[in-house]
Structures are given as C-alpha cells and as structure tokens.
Amino acid sequence: xxxxxxxxxxxDTTSKIQxxxxxxxxxxxxxxxxxxxxxxxALARAVELRDQTSGTLTVLxxxxxxxxxxxxxxxxxxADEAVRVNAFPSDSLFVANQIAHYAKEGNYDLIxxxxxxxxxxxxxxxxxxxxxxxxxxxxxxxxxxxxxxxxKMAREIEGGKExxxxxxxxxxxCQEPIAEWKxxxxxxxxxxxxxxxxxxxxxxxxxxxxxxxxELPPAxxxxxxxxxxxxxxxxxxxxxxxxxx
Amino acid sequence: MSILVYIEHAEGAIKKTSLEAVSYAxxxxxxxxxxxxxxxxxxxxxxxxxxxxxxxATKVLHVNDEKLNAGVIQAHADAVAQAFEKVGAQTLIxxxxxxxxxxxxxxxxxxxxxxxxxxxALPETNGGYKVKRSIYTGKxxxxxxxxxxKKILAVKKNAVxxxxxxxxxxxxxxxxxxxxxxxxAKITATDKAAGEISLPEADIIVxxxxxxxxxxxxxxxxxLAKEMGAATGCSxxxxxxxxxxxxxxxxxxxxxxxxxxxVAVGISGAIQHLAGVNASKxxxxxxxxxxxxxxxxxxxxxVGDAFEILPKLTEAVKALK
Ligand SMILES: Cc1cc2nc3c(=O)[nH]c(=O)nc-3n(C[C@H](O)[C@H](O)[C@H](O)COP(=O)(O)OP(=O)(O)OC[C@H]3O[C@@H](n4cnc5c(N)ncnc54)[C@H](O)[C@@H]3O)c2cc1C
Ligand SMILES: Nc1ncnc2c1ncn2[C@@H]1O[C@H](COP(=O)(O)O)[C@@H](O)[C@H]1O
Numbered sequence: 001x002x003x004x005x006x007x008x009x010x011x012d013t014t015s016k017i018q019x020x021x022x023x024x025x026x027x028x029x030x031x032x033x034x035x036x037x038x039x040x041x042a043l044a045r046a047v048e049l050r051d052q053t054s055g056t057l058t059v060l061x062x063x064x065x066x067x068x069x070x071x072x073x074x075x076x077x078x079a080d081e082a083v084r085v086n087a088f089p090s091d092s093l094f095v096a097n098q099i100a101h102y103a104k105e106g107n108y109d110l111i112x113x114x115x116x117x118x119x120x121x122x123x124x125x126x127x128x129x130x131x132x133x134x135x136x137x138x139x140x141x142x143x144x145x146x147x148x149x150x151x152k153m154a155r156e157i158e159g160g161k162e163x164x165x166x167x168x169x170x171x172x173x174c175q176e177p178i179a180e181w182k183x184x185x186x187x188x189x190x191x192x193x194x195x196x197x198x199x200x201x202x203x204x205x206x207x208x209x210x211x212x213x214x215e216l217p218p219a220x221x222x223x224x225x226x227x228x229x230x231x232x233x234x235x236x237x238x239x240x241x242x243x244x245x
Numbered sequence: 246m247s248i249l250v251y252i253e254h255a256e257g258a259i260k261k262t263s264l265e266a267v268s269y270a271x272x273x274x275x276x277x278x279x280x281x282x283x284x285x286x287x288x289x290x291x292x293x294x295x296x297x298x299x300x301x302a303t304k305v306l307h308v309n310d311e312k313l314n315a316g317v318i319q320a321h322a323d324a325v326a327q328a329f330e331k332v333g334a335q336t337l338i339x340x341x342x343x344x345x346x347x348x349x350x351x352x353x354x355x356x357x358x359x360x361x362x363x364x365x366a367l368p369e370t371n372g373g374y375k376v377k378r379s380i381y382t383g384k385x386x387x388x389x390x391x392x393x394x395k396k397i398l399a400v401k402k403n404a405v406x407x408x409x410x411x412x413x414x415x416x417x418x419x420x421x422x423x424x425x426x427x428x429x430a431k432i433t434a435t436d437k438a439a440g441e442i443s444l445p446e447a448d449i450i451v452x453x454x455x456x457x458x459x460x461x462x463x464x465x466x467x468x469l470a471k472e473m474g475a476a477t478g479c480s481x482x483x484x485x486x487x488x489x490x491x492x493x494x495x496x497x498x499x500x501x502x503x504x505x506x507x508v509a510v511g512i513s514g515a516i517q518h519l520a521g522v523n524a525s526k527x528x529x530x531x532x533x534x535x536x537x538x539x540x541x542x543x544x545x546x547x548v549g550d551a552f553e554i555l556p557k558l559t560e561a562v563k564a565l566k
Contacts, residue, residue, distance in 0.1 A: 013497050013517045017384040037498050091389075092360065093353065118497065120380050120387070122362045127318075127350025136319060136430040139347060142491065156492055157343050158255075158445055160437035162316065166430035176498065177491060208359030208393045212375065215386040217523070223530070223540050228549030234529065235561040237545060242527045244449065244506040245473065245565065 038114025076184035139173025271301025298414030358395035456511020514539025
C-alpha cells in the first residue's frame with residue numbers, strides 16, 4: 001500500500017504569537033517550529049499501517065526551504081521518503097492543488113493529514129484534496145483500521161462518534177487517539193540523514209484568498225478574586241455583573 | 246438575490262449555531278441589499294424548519310430525504326451545490342462544525358469559491374472583501390481578502406449575536422440529483438449521548454482537570470453543571486486517563502469552545518488548554534494554587550480546595566431558583 005502523509009511546519013504549541021512590519025508579517029523570533037500535532041498523529045498511524053502492510057510511506061510539505069528540518073524529523077519518525085513542494089503555502093486552495101497533483105501522479109492509496117493545521121486552523125485542506133481527486137474524505141478520524149479492501153473508521157462528531165466504512169483510495173484528517181505520537185530514536189535519526197528528500201516545484205499558482213494583515217486580541221483585565229468562604233459573592237457577580245446566570 | 250445558508254439540525258430542531266449563521270447572513274444581506282435563503286437536508290418537520298425565519302431567512306429549501314439524515318459529506322456537498330445554483334447565490338454561509346467544515350471544503354472546489362473558515366465578524370466590503378478570522382487557535386486574528394466572485398464563509402460561534410423576531414420562513418421542497426458515488430463512505434453506526442448538551446454549542450461549561458483526582462469525583466462537576474444548565478468538559482490528561490470520554494477534552498488538540506461562561510476547576514491553565522477556551526466571554530477559575538497560570542486568563546477566581554468549594558457553589562447556584 002502507498003501512503004502519503006501531509007505535514008505542516010508550525011509554531012510549537014507554547015509559542016507566543018507576535019507580528020512585525022505593521023502587523024503584516026508573523027514574527028519568527030524565538031519561535032520553535034514543529035510537525036503539526038494532528039499531523040503527528042497521522043504520521044504515527046501511517047508508520048503502523050506501513051509496517052502492517054509492508055507498504056511505502058511518503059511525507060509531503062508545501063513550504064519553503066526552512067521546513068526541511070521538520071521533514072527530516074518525519075523521516076526519523078519512520079517515513080521512507082520526503083517531498084517538499086517548494087512554495088510558500090499562501091492559502092488552502094493553493095496547498096490542496098499541490099497535494100492533489102502529487103497524490104494523483106503517485107497513485108497513493110491512502111492520504112493521511114491532520115484534522116487541522118494549528119496556525120490557520122482551517123480544517124479544509126483534506127476535504128479540498130479529496131474533492132479534487134473525486135474520492136471520500138473523512139475528518140476528524142480517531143480510529144482507522146484496514147481490513148482487506150475495506151477501511152473502517154470512527155469519526156468524532158459533536159457529542160459522540162460516527163462509525164464509517166469506505167474503500168481505498170481515501171483521504172482522512174486525523175486526531176487522537178488514532179495512534180500514539182512516535183518519538184524518533186537514535187537509529188531513526190541516523191537513517192533520516194540518508195533517506196531521500198526531494199524538492200519539486202509547484203504546479204499551479206492559483207489562490208482564492210490573500211491574507212493582508214493580522215491582529216492580536218485585546219489584553220485581559222486582572223482577575224477578580226473571591227474569598228473561598230463566600231461563594232455566594234461569586235454567584236452574585238455572575239448573575240448581576242457578568243449576567244451569565 | 247439571495248445569500249444561501251447551509252443549516253444543520255439535530256433532534257428535530259435547527260442547531261443553534263446554524264441559526265446564528267442565519268443571523269450572520271441576514272446582517273450581511275442587509276449590507277448588500279439581498280435576502281437569505283436556507284437549505285436543510287434530511288428528515289425534519291416543516292414547522293421546525295420555518296423557525297429559520299425568526300433568525301432572518303425568507304425561505305428554506307428542504308431536501309426531505311432520509312438518505313441525507315446522517316452526515317454523508319459528499320452527498321451534502323452535492324445537494325448544497327445544487328441549491329446554490331438554483332438560488333443563483335454568490336455567497337454561502339455556514340456554521341463551523343465537523344460536518345460543516347467537511348462540506349465547505351468540498352464546495353469550495355466544486356463551486357470555485359474562495360473559502361474562509363473561523364470567521365469572527367462581518368466582512369468589510371468597501372473595496373474588496375476582507376474577512377476577519379481567528380488563527381493560531383484563538384491567539385490571533387487574520388484579515389483575509391477573498392479574490393473569487395463566489396464566496397464561502399464558515400462562521401465561528403458568537404461571530405454575531407443570534408437575533409430572532411418570531412417570523413416564519415416559507416419551506417419549499419427541493420429536488421436534487423445525487424450520484425451513487427456520493428454514498429461511497431457508509432456510516433454504519435452513530436454513538437451519541439442523547440439529550441447531552443454538546444460542547445461546541447454550550448452556553449455554559451463546567452470543566453475539570455487533574456485537580457479532581459479521579460473519575461469517581463466527577464459527580465461534583467456534574468452537580469454544578471446540572472444546576473447551571475451547563476455541559477461538562479475536561480483537560481487532556483483527564484481524558485487520556487479515561488476519567489472522561491475523549492470528546493469532552495477541551496484545548497488545542499481537543500474541542501474549541503466559545504461559551505458565555507467557562508468554569509475551570511482544578512485545571513492549571515497550560516497554554517494548550519487555554520488555546521481551546523480563549524473565545525469564552527467569562528472565565529471562572531477554581532484552583533488551590535494561587536500561582537496557577539489559569540488565573541491570568543480568568544475574570545473571576547477562587548483560591549481553594551475544589552472538594553470544599555464545589556458543593557457550596559452548587560448550593561449557592563441552586564438557591565438562585
Ligand atoms: C502538543 C500538546 C497538545 C496539548 N493539548 C492539550 C489540550 O488540548 N488540552 C489540554 O487540556 N491539555 C493539552 N495538553 C497538555 C497540557 O500541556 C497540560 O499538561 C494539561 O492541560 C494539564 O492538565 P491539568 O491542568 O488538568 O493538570 P495539571 O497541570 O496537573 O493541573 C492540575 C491543577 O489542579 C490544581 N489542584 C490540585 N488539587 C486541587 C484541589 N483539591 N482543588 C483545586 N485545585 C487543585 C493544581 O494546583 C493544578 O493547577 C497538550 C500538550 C501538548 C504538548
Ligand atoms: N503547507 C502544507 N503542506 C502539507 N500539508 C499541509 C499543509 N497545510 C495543510 N496541510 C495538511 O492539511 C491538514 C489540514 O490543514 P488546514 O486545512 O490548514 O487546517 C493539515 O493537518 C496537514 O495535514
């Protein structure tokens with residue numbers, strides 16, 4: 001089985017978000033970049049499925065040269081080869097076009113992604129890619145098993161889950177507990193250095209949106225502390241001041 | 246001309262988030278001199294659908310087909326695309342949800358419509374079409390311009406206030422053509438806790454963390470939630486330990502919530518947890534550690550032992566009635 005995992009290169013979840021140049025550029029100073037946490041679940045499950053089916057596993061990122069350490073990390077976790085589509089990921093449609101093109105050329109059976117990227121949180125790229133390829137896309141997937149021709153999945157819905165079955169090829173946007181994050185071991189890190197990381201040029205430059213500027217939310221005022229022996233006071237404040245009870 | 250709104254329903258009623266999307270569309274339609282048409286899929290009473298009128302829809306197109314009851318994504322996308330063409334709409338509005346997101350993404354490709362998700366305000370339409378959206382899991386906002394003629398906005402909860410005026414929308418049957426391939430992914434079962442308030446839609450949430458010590462103490466959280474008419478949530482380690490089901494876990498890697506009131510009990514306030522709650526209007530924190538980071542994000546706080554405070558607080562809320 002041929003598996004493609006699409007990963008993002010995003011600020012670590014503890015990063016302080018700031019902008020420069022009059023709020024038009026993301027400020028990378030001091031920011032550590034990681035594989036998107038949901039993409040990390042997708043990758044972990046893909047490694048397990050590759051091992052079970054003795055298939056191949058490719059990781060792909062649409063990004064500029066700075067994302068290569070993140071792709072190397074995915075190789076260290078267990079991918080067989082990496083691909084970087086050499087372009088700034090300007091919007092979801094643009095990214096989806098690149099992924100759909102690559103996936104079609106390579107005839108992938110299973111395309112795993114994260115449920116959403118943690119920078120722009122669109123949760124859209126998997127659905128777009130699947131529509132471009134004319135195949136199903138399921139997200140957010142918390143369980144994915146392959147039984148012969150059939151893929152059995154559980155998908156999270158508001159307040160519960162939905163169980164689904166479909167045939168390959170398909171796209172899935174993953175989240176926990178689909179698999180446990182894998183931490184690269186020494187052997188993985190060593191072998192990642194010699195695994196192929198291919199750079200390809202984008203196939204289309206179509207975009208549908210342009211991000212023009214950014215803004216930070218207003219700072220929060222100080223907390224009002226209430227004595228633990230006077231919880232009635234809290235209830236009064238919630239009722240009369242916040243008007244939420 | 247109409248703005249089209251894709252509305253979802255559950256247990257025989259339009260979802261509140263979808264009604265908010267109708268309100269959003271109504272305000273936008275006002276700016277653009279248009280009206281609002283909604284589209285609903287699957288079995289539901291006409292009288293329940295006509296309530297979309299109260300939030301601002303003139304008409305509801307209804308595909309009353311049981312095949313569309315479950316969240317069959319491709320079929321929903323095709324049906325909404327056909328409604329879009331029929332109405333001659335240029336703009337589609339929908340509420341962000343697990344189904345809405347999936348449908349919106351496919352429609353964006355199908356209709357060649359620029360899509361912006363996590364929209365938090367009405368677009369600025371004087372010269373261009375600039376939409377404000379939440380990014381970095383609520384830590385910032387971006388202003389994105391849509392450059393295509395057709396547009397799709399997936400609206401976050403509380404982007405506009407839900408306004409209702411009691412009027413009823415006309416409900417009209419809609420016929421659609423759905424190829425068999427739309428049903429390639431088969432839904433075999435649905436597990437849903439009936440009657441439970443779902444987290445993304447909840448107006449009040451009482452959430453517990455590792456400070457609660459174990460699943461056996463969750464009665465304290467549930468009692469307070471019941472008195473407040475709230476849904477219950479938790480931190481990630483709580484669901485990882487199996488004290489609570491996974492779908493209750495709030496935060497960066499869990500559910501993002503936007504209630505009027507979020508009560509956090511025995512949760513330290515790690516940045517990944519805060520990422521899921523920063524759209525809340527008011528936050529109350531109960532923690533025995535005065536240095537817990539959550540107090541910095543809170544509006545009201547009590548420093549003390551949850552096991553002492555929760556029963557007293559539940560009593561005090563009960564006394565309101
Ligand atoms: C990539 C990544 C993603 C993550 N995503 C999420 C996420 O989505 N959601 C999430 O929640 N976490 C997430 N985490 C984990 C997060 O970093 C924290 O570890 C977690 O939120 C801590 O949970 P907690 O506050 O319940 O537990 P703790 O940090 O152990 O805090 C327990 C708190 O309870 C208080 N306490 C103890 N006893 C009492 C008592 N008797 N009365 C009152 N207070 C008491 C303590 O003072 C303490 O503040 C993520 C981590 C990573 C690395
Ligand atoms: N630039 C990118 N390169 C590769 N994959 C991506 C990229 N952007 C998004 N994806 C994939 O699409 C998923 C959903 O992203 P999004 O729609 O941006 O929330 C992510 O979790 C990734 O798996």
